[in-house]
Amino acid sequence: MLDLTPKEHSERTALRINSCKTCQPVGALYCALGVHNCMPYSHGSQGCVAYHRTFLTRHFKEPAIASTSSFTEGACVFGGGANLKQGTKNVFDIYDPDIIAIHTTCLSETIGDDLNSFIMDLDIPEDKLVVHSNTPSYVGSHVDGYFNMMCGFIKYLSKNTGVKNGKTAILPSWSNPGDLREFKRLAALMNVPITMFPDQSGVMDSPMTDHYEIYPKGGTTIPEITGLGDCDSVIGLGEMTVTEPCEQLKKKCRVNYEVLPYPIGVENTDKFIMALSKMNGGNIPYAIEEERGQLIDLMLDSHIWFTGKTCAIYGDPDYVLGLTSLVLEMGMIPKYVLTGTPGAAFVNKTKALFDKYDVGEKCVSKESGDLFDLHQWVKQSPVDLLIGSSYGKQIARAEDIPFVRAGFPVLDRYGHPLSPITCYKGAIRLVEQISNALLDRIDRDVPDEQFDVIM
Amino acid sequence: MDAKTMVLDKYSARIYKNRKEHIIVMDGNGEIPTIAANARSAPGIITERGCCYAGCKGVVVGPIKDVLTITHGPIGCGFYSWGTRRNQAKASKEGEPVFVQYMFSTDMQEPDIVFGGEKKLRQAIKEAMEIFNPKAIMICSTCPVGLIGDDVQAVATETEKLYGITCIAFSCEGYKGVSQSAGHHIANNGLMKQVIGTKDTPIENPFTVNILGEYNIGGDGFEQIRILNKCGIDVRTSFTGDAAIDDLKAAHMANLNLVMCHRSINYIAEMMEVKYGIPWLKVNFIGLESTCNTLRDIGKFFGDQKLIDRIEAVIAEEMAEVAAEREHYRTRLTGKTAALYVGGSRAHHYQLLLNDFGVKTVLAGYEFAHRDDYEGRDVIPTIKEDADGKNIEHMTVEADPEKYHAYLTPEQLEAVKAEIPLSEYKGMMHGMEEGSLVVDDLNHYETEAFTRILKPDIFFTGVKDKYAIQKDGTMSRQLHSYDYSGPYAGFKGAMKFGHDVVMGLYTPCWGMVSPPWKNRATIEAHIGGGN
Numbered sequence: 001m002l003d004l005t006p007k008e009h010s011e012r013t014a015l016r017i018n019s020c021k022t023c024q025p026v027g028a029l030y031c032a033l034g035v036h037n038c039m040p041y042s043h044g045s046q047g048c049v050a051y052h053r054t055f056l057t058r059h060f061k062e063p064a065i066a067s068t069s070s071f072t073e074g075a076c077v078f079g080g081g082a083n084l085k086q087g088t089k090n091v092f093d094i095y096d097p098d099i100i101a102i103h104t105t106c107l108s109e110t111i112g113d114d115l116n117s118f119i120m121d122l123d124i125p126e127d128k129l130v131v132h133s134n135t136p137s138y139v140g141s142h143v144d145g146y147f148n149m150m151c152g153f154i155k156y157l158s159k160n161t162g163v164k165n166g167k168t169a170i171l172p173s174w175s176n177p178g179d180l181r182e183f184k185r186l187a188a189l190m191n192v193p194i195t196m197f198p199d200q201s202g203v204m205d206s207p208m209t210d211h212y213e214i215y216p217k218g219g220t221t222i223p224e225i226t227g228l229g230d231c232d233s234v235i236g237l238g239e240m241t242v243t244e245p246c247e248q249l250k251k252k253c254r255v256n257y258e259v260l261p262y263p264i265g266v267e268n269t270d271k272f273i274m275a276l277s278k279m280n281g282g283n284i285p286y287a288i289e290e291e292r293g294q295l296i297d298l299m300l301d302s303h304i305w306f307t308g309k310t311c312a313i314y315g316d317p318d319y320v321l322g323l324t325s326l327v328l329e330m331g332m333i334p335k336y337v338l339t340g341t342p343g344a345a346f347v348n349k350t351k352a353l354f355d356k357y358d359v360g361e362k363c364v365s366k367e368s369g370d371l372f373d374l375h376q377w378v379k380q381s382p383v384d385l386l387i388g389s390s391y392g393k394q395i396a397r398a399e400d401i402p403f404v405r406a407g408f409p410v411l412d413r414y415g416h417p418l419s420p421i422t423c424y425k426g427a428i429r430l431v432e433q434i435s436n437a438l439l440d441r442i443d444r445d446v447p448d449e450q451f452d453v454i455m
Numbered sequence: 456m457d458a459k460t461m462v463l464d465k466y467s468a469r470i471y472k473n474r475k476e477h478i479i480v481m482d483g484n485g486e487i488p489t490i491a492a493n494a495r496s497a498p499g500i501i502t503e504r505g506c507c508y509a510g511c512k513g514v515v516v517g518p519i520k521d522v523l524t525i526t527h528g529p530i531g532c533g534f535y536s537w538g539t540r541r542n543q544a545k546a547s548k549e550g551e552p553v554f555v556q557y558m559f560s561t562d563m564q565e566p567d568i569v570f571g572g573e574k575k576l577r578q579a580i581k582e583a584m585e586i587f588n589p590k591a592i593m594i595c596s597t598c599p600v601g602l603i604g605d606d607v608q609a610v611a612t613e614t615e616k617l618y619g620i621t622c623i624a625f626s627c628e629g630y631k632g633v634s635q636s637a638g639h640h641i642a643n644n645g646l647m648k649q650v651i652g653t654k655d656t657p658i659e660n661p662f663t664v665n666i667l668g669e670y671n672i673g674g675d676g677f678e679q680i681r682i683l684n685k686c687g688i689d690v691r692t693s694f695t696g697d698a699a700i701d702d703l704k705a706a707h708m709a710n711l712n713l714v715m716c717h718r719s720i721n722y723i724a725e726m727m728e729v730k731y732g733i734p735w736l737k738v739n740f741i742g743l744e745s746t747c748n749t750l751r752d753i754g755k756f757f758g759d760q761k762l763i764d765r766i767e768a769v770i771a772e773e774m775a776e777v778a779a780e781r782e783h784y785r786t787r788l789t790g791k792t793a794a795l796y797v798g799g800s801r802a803h804h805y806q807l808l809l810n811d812f813g814v815k816t817v818l819a820g821y822e823f824a825h826r827d828d829y830e831g832r833d834v835i836p837t838i839k840e841d842a843d844g845k846n847i848e849h850m851t852v853e854a855d856p857e858k859y860h861a862y863l864t865p866e867q868l869e870a871v872k873a874e875i876p877l878s879e880y881k882g883m884m885h886g887m888e889e890g891s892l893v894v895d896d897l898n899h900y901e902t903e904a905f906t907r908i909l910k911p912d913i914f915f916t917g918v919k920d921k922y923a924i925q926k927d928g929t930m931s932r933q934l935h936s937y938d939y940s941g942p943y944a945g946f947k948g949a950m951k952f953g954h955d956v957v958m959g960l961y962t963p964c965w966g967m968v969s970p971p972w973k974n975r976a977t978i979e980a981h982i983g984g985g986n
Contacts, residue, residue, distance in 0.1 A: 004552055004587055014578035015586075016530065016562035023531030045598055045629040046496060047506020051535035053919050058539075063923040065899070067499045071630045072843045076602060087498030093467050094500065094900050106529045107598040107630060110568055137529035138563050138599070210968050212903065212927035340530075372557075391537070394556060 001398040005372060007379040017372035018391065020314050021340030023137035024145030026052040028103035029066050030174065031149035034198025036219030039097035040066040043084055043113065043132075044105030059409040060177075060204045060417050065214055067091050071107055080113045085122060092125050095214060099222060102132035103149055109136035129222065131156035141341040142408075143241055143316050146174045150198065150245040153225050160229040160253035168279050169231040169255070170196040171245055173238025173262055173318045174408065175422070177205035177218075182420035183237065183263075186272070189287055192279045195224045195231060205418055229253030235275050238262040240317035240346060262422070264322025264430070266295065266329050269423045291424040298428055302435050303331055309438065310362075311385035312336040314374055314392065315407035317346045317367075323387055323406060324350060326427060328357045330434070332385075335362060336377045338369040371395065385437060402437035406430070458892060462904045470497055477896055483889025487882070489834075492895045493825040495633040495843050501899035503796070503919055504822050508532055510638025511627030512595035514719060515646070518542035518670050518695045519703065520553045523589040526560045527576050527607060528597025532629070533560030541936055542670045543677070544697045551699070552589065559583065563599065572605050580614050580622075591621035591700045593645075601628040621700065623649045633843045634823030634896075636718065636799065643722035644850045646694075646703065651727065652858055654704035661862070662757050663689040665709045667724050667735065668716030668800070671696025673941020678948050679715075679740045682773070686750060686766045694720055707731040707855075710862040711756055713738040713749075717880050718799030718824050722850070728878060730852040732861040734868065737880045740944040741801070742808035743774065743781065752875040758867070773946040781811070784953030787961070789813030791912040794905065796897045796920070797934045799824040803883035805915060805934060808943070812953055817909050819883060820894035829893060831882035903927065913956060928968070930959045 025042055029052050032040035042049040049068040056064035067090075069075070069083040088100055102115060115132045124130055133152030135145040150171065170183055180201040187194045202218020228234075228249055234257035236242035246257035263272040269292075277284050310333045313323045317339045324334045337350050350365035366373060375395045378386075386392050386401045390411040396403035410416050420426035443451065456464070459478050463471055476491035496502035505513070508526075513536040516524055526533035537558035544555045561579045563572050580592060592614060594607050611624035623645050631637045664683070669676045676696040683690055691709040692702035707727065712735040714724050724735040736752055739745040747770050754763040791814045795802040802819045809816060821828060827835050863871060871877060884893055892909070894901065902920055906929055914924045915934040924931040932938055932955065940955050942948040 002556055004554070004557070006586065010582070010586060012582050012586075014561060014575045015525070015580075015582040016533070016558075016560040018537070018558055019530050019534045019560065019562070021530060022534040023529050026531070041499070045506050046502055046504055047509050047629040048531065050503065050505040050509070050919070051531065054539070055535060057918050057922060061922060063926070064919075065501070067501045070496045070498045070502065072495050072633060073630050073846055074842065076630050083498045090467075090470060090497055090499035093470070094465065105598065106531075106563075106568075107602070110599040110602045136565070137531050138565050138568050141530070206926070208926060208968055210926075210928040212923050214899075214903075214923075 002375060002394050005375050005379070005398075007376065009373075009376045009380070016370055018370050018375075019340055020338060020370050020374075021141035021143075022055070023106075024135035024140060024142060024148065025103050025105050025137060026055055027142035027145030027147075027174065028101070028133055028135045028149035029053070029064070030056060030200065031146045031198050032101035032103070033064065033203050034200040034219055035099065035101065035153065035225065036221045037098035037215045038219065039091050039095055039100050041087065041091065041100050041102045042066060042068045042105060043080060043102050043115065044069060044107040045071040048105045055409060056204070058411045061414060062204050062206065063212070064204070067095070069108075076107065076111055079111060080108050081118050081121070084118050088122055088124070088130060092128060097215065099129040099131065101149065101152065102130065103135040103145065105135070106137040109134065109138075129156070143174065143341050147241050147244050150242070151248045153197070154228060154245055154248050154252065157222065157225045158229040158249060158253055159226050160255070163230060164232055165227050165230040167193045167195050167227070167231045168276070169228050169234040169249070170194050171234060171236045171242045172196065173241030174316065176417040176420070177201035177203075178417055178419040179422040179426065182423045182425055186288065186423060187276060189285055190273075190276045190280050191283070192276050195228060196220065197225055197228060229255065231255050232279070233257065235260060235272070237272065238318035239349070240321065240341075240343065261325065262318035262322040264319070264422055265326030265427055266292070268322055268325055269427065272423065288424070295424045295427050295431070298431050299330060302431065305435055305438050307331040308333065309384040310335040311387055312338075312374055312378060312383045314338040314371065314388040317341050317343065319407040321346070321349055321353070322422070324353055326430060327387075328353060328359070330431065333359050333362050335364070335381075335383050336374055337363065337365040338374050339367055340370055342368045375399075385434065402441045404430070404433050404437050458905060458908045461908055462901055465900070465904075470500070473497060477894065479884075479893040481884065481887045481889055481891045481893065487830045487884050490826060490829045490893060490895055492821070492829060493633065493636060493823065493844070494841060496896055502896055503898070503917060504634045504896065506629035506635065507627045507631040507638040507641065508595060508597050508629045509536065510635030510719070511625050511642040512536055512638070513540055514635060514670065515639055515642035515695055516593050516595060516625060518544065518555065519593070519698050519700060520544035520555055521547075521551055521589070521699050522591040522593050523554050523559060523583050523587055524593045524595060525576070525579055525583065526558070526595050526597060527572065527600050527605070528561065528563055529599070530560055530562045532597045533558045540670070541672050541939070541941070542696050543674050544671070547699050552587070554589070568599055568603055571603060572600065573610055576605065576607065576610050577613070580610070584618050589620065591623075594622070594624040596624070596626050596628050598629045601626065601630075621649070632847055636823040636825065637844070637847050639719040640722055640847050643720065644848055647723055647726050647850060647852070650700065650703050651723070652704070652707040652731065652855065654701060655858075656701070656705035656708060658689065658691065658708050658710070660687075660689040661710060662687060662759070662762055663691050663709045664711045664713050664753070665691050665706050666693040667712050667714045668718075668720035669693045669696050672935070673937045673943065675740070675942045675944035675948065678942040678945040682740075682746070682750070682769065682945050686769050687762055688753065694723065707733070707858055709733060711736060711753070713753070714880075715740065716800040718828050726850065726852045730855050730859070732854070732859045734863070734877050737876045739804050739807060741804035741948075743777070743811045743946060743949050745804070745807045746945055746949070747774070755875050756871055756877070757862075758871070777946050777950050780950050781953065784950075784957050785812050787957050788953070791815070791960070792817045792909070794818040794909065794911040794914045795934065796820045796822075796894070796902065796914075796916040798822050799828060801934050803828070806883075806887070808949055808952060811949060812956070814913070815888070816891055817911050818892040818894060818905055819887065820897045821883075822896060824895070827880065827882060829882050829884050829895070831885060832880050899923070912960065932956065932959055
């Protein structure tokens with residue numbers, strides 16, 4: 001496996017090998033799936049949307065619906081306006097969504113299609129909506145596409161009517177339905193009325209009913225997105241992803257926001273709970289305290305297996321920051337920390353975390369990196385554990401490293417998007433998964449006389 | 456109302472007019488009707504199709520195992536085609552490189568779009584040479600490359616000179632043509648021009664063939680080669696599952712080309728016949744009867760009695776081995792109905808495998824096949840090229856004065872042609888039953904509508920459809936990825952397929968879909984007369 005990867009690291013400026021990111025539009029598509037009765041729409045050639053739908057379907061084992069302008073060579077020359085006009089008409093005629101959310105690809109961005117003017121020319125049926133966002137694939141990553149589409153919805157829909165609706169807006173960065181349900185559950189336990197946007201729970205984890213619905217029950221409703229402008233305040237979950245949509249909402253509707261780290265691990269979850277408690281007068285129910293106490297209890301029980309163990313973490317910036325924070329809390333050393341998504345802030349934030357736990361000299365962090373970088377690091381100096389998306393399984397196999405899947409995409413396992421890795425409940429799940437991975441390895445490798453049944 | 460009318464009923468006049476030409480009800484009178492195919496998809500309709508890049512890099516070029524293939528473009532295209540088609544490959548011998556576990560991309564950024572990406576592509580090739588020192592590099596272009604005018608062909612020529620390796624650039628921008636099909640054609644042209652015939656490695660066995668259009672999904676090609684070798688037939692190379700570049704270069708030395716996937720590789724099959732004198736035979740290793748027929752056809756081509764006897768012995772042995780298991784699946788599957796919607800060849804091949812188990816096909820369709828794949832190659836002269844296809848290069852070749860060789864004399868060839876489908880393909884519609892439907896470029900709405908009307912027991916399709924069909928209560932299996940199973944080809948593959956289909960139909964979960972309180976509520980409501 002990956003036999004051609006040499007140990008010696010050579011500087012690369014042009015050749016990307018085994019990417020740790022993908023392109024913007026799939027993020028925009030995923031964001032739009034978190035809106036109720038919404039049809040995501042890709043303005044480009046149809047190969048993009050086929051790939052993006054496939055990517056999401058393979059992660060969730062769920063349908064991922066989206067349509068496309070199906071550019072041909074002619075449209076590249078004359079512009080895609082006619083395709084968009086015909087495409088949106090066909091979507092409303094055949095699939096009858098309440099809203100179409102258009103994103104772009106490198107094709108329509110390179111030829112310079114002006115979506116603002118195209119949309120003004122559309123015949124949109126009464127009570128139906130069209131929004132858009134520009135998502136050039138040659139800028140940033142899928143994470144940028146995700147928050148750009150959030151900005152698109154806010155720009156088109158959110159309004160400040162002057163009357164507050166008494167709700168707190170939660171803007172989560174790219175999350176699994178299991179995590180989104182966890183955010184909602186905790187807000188409900190805290191008695192904090194919320195609007196969460198986007199919300200793919202109920203869409204990308206819909207039940208088997210014997211009757212397929214193209215628009216499942218879940219998703220943030222259009223009135224809720226409009227109402228974001230009337231919220232009391234905004235909690236953004238994920239510093240690297242949702243700052244821009246929060247800022248957009250503030251500019252447009254003057255709603256104050258607080259952006260928190262993505263709530264993976266103890267401290268990050270504490271911050272989320274404290275932020276919610278500001279909304280309910282400081283009242284934190286015992287049920288939440290109990291969950292936190294269970295997590296700390298578990299970490300204490302099992303700490304002997306984690307202390308000083310090294311790991312490599314890779315993936316999307318907010319996930320990696322959260323996972324890094326958690327493993328540090330567990331006494332582990334996040335020796336290699338890497339994201340494919342560009343942005344210097346990622347490195348600064350990881351360094352701050354390393355310094356806080358006084359492991360700065362033992363750890364490396366990189367943005368705009370790839371899994372070839374990571375593999376070479378691991379070859380030079382190994383780690384005890386690997387945490388990240390499915391593509392890391394190649395490195396795990398090549399170097400025989402225990403492996404925990406977390407983040408996007410996880411293509412080769414079932415059920416994972418249903419349960420959280422965020423908040424106290426999710427941290428309990430992660431600690432269990434990490435200890436299982438390490439202990440399974442010990443059980444595999446120890447001689448018979450040291451094979452313990454107890455611990 | 457028949458199924459076709461019911462489904463078309465929902466469309467606006469414009470879409471109705473277009474789609475009705477793509478949906479055919481077979482009348483069973485033996486005449487092959489005309490279908491509209493290989494035309495652009497209506498925007499917004501939710502086609503399941505991919506693009507030209509997917510057809511070129513993802514399908515044809517990507518599986519070549521010891522070639523380093525660089526996607527020139529932003530990161531997405533390279534990322535999505537990384538490890539997602541299950542074209543298995545293993546090193547030909549120890550120490551030989553296998554690149555299929557890797558993805559390589561120039562990861563174009565905004566400045567590359569503005570100032571051009573050629574400089575970055577050259578640097579990427581330099582880095583690839585320094586790290587991997589491959590014997591060949593291929594470059595696959597994505598949408599923006601053509602728009603900004605990067606001259607990838609010039610970079611490839613430069614690379615060959617600079618490093619003394621084979622370097623081929625494919626201008627397979629996603630917007631070319633109307634589907635993956637354009638990418639097949641572009642890939643075929645590139646391989647024909649710059650690979651096939653560039654290395655003369657003589658064959659040792661006169662019964663040496665190439666398998667064209669076999670990508671070794673789930674090990675299909677391995678199973679075919681196992682059977683052929685057992686019969687005493689050597690396989691020079693597959694195009695392109697588990698293929699090594701040197702074998703592709705020497706493919707012109709073989710004596711017969713076996714064509715599995717007609718759509719993706721018929722261009723090379725035709726050109727190799729003209730240039731090198733190698734006839735091609737349409738084969739099908741999917742299904743027991745099909746595999747037997749295919750082996751017998753190959754025997755007839757070579758006309759060697761020892762070979763023919765050996766083939767019969769292998770057929771007898773392999774069929775005996777699977778007889779009991781086949782009967783087991785047949786008793787569980789006979790009478791079931793299936794719908795098939797796959798890319799450009801499997802919707803035909805698998806009907807024959809399903810026949811082996813007594814399963815009837817009620818609907819079959821292709822994403823991107825052309826009329827000849829549906830109606831047979833006889834219609835090729837009548838196919839009108841539309842504006843979207845005109846810019847795909849049509850290559851013509853002539854007989855190679857030195858390398859042309861024919862296994863059979865012209866008279867022998869004519870005699871064999873009377874018996875076996877040499878340079879001929881009758882198409883999917885041939886043999887389809889009365890009342891069955893043929894649908895081209897089936898879209899999301901039609902998939903759902905036809906499934907509800909026809910109620911097939913199994914719907915074979917791809918991953919984008921699978922879960923929607925399953926949620927609607929119909930078992931769905933993927934015939935692109937084989938749901939991570941396989942091989943499905945050959946004798947052993949047919950049994951694996953039978954196992955997987957039976958497993959899917961009889962999994963206990965189907966009986967648990969409705970919760971008990973729903974059943975009870977229905978009965979009470981009925982008795983009470985309310986609700």
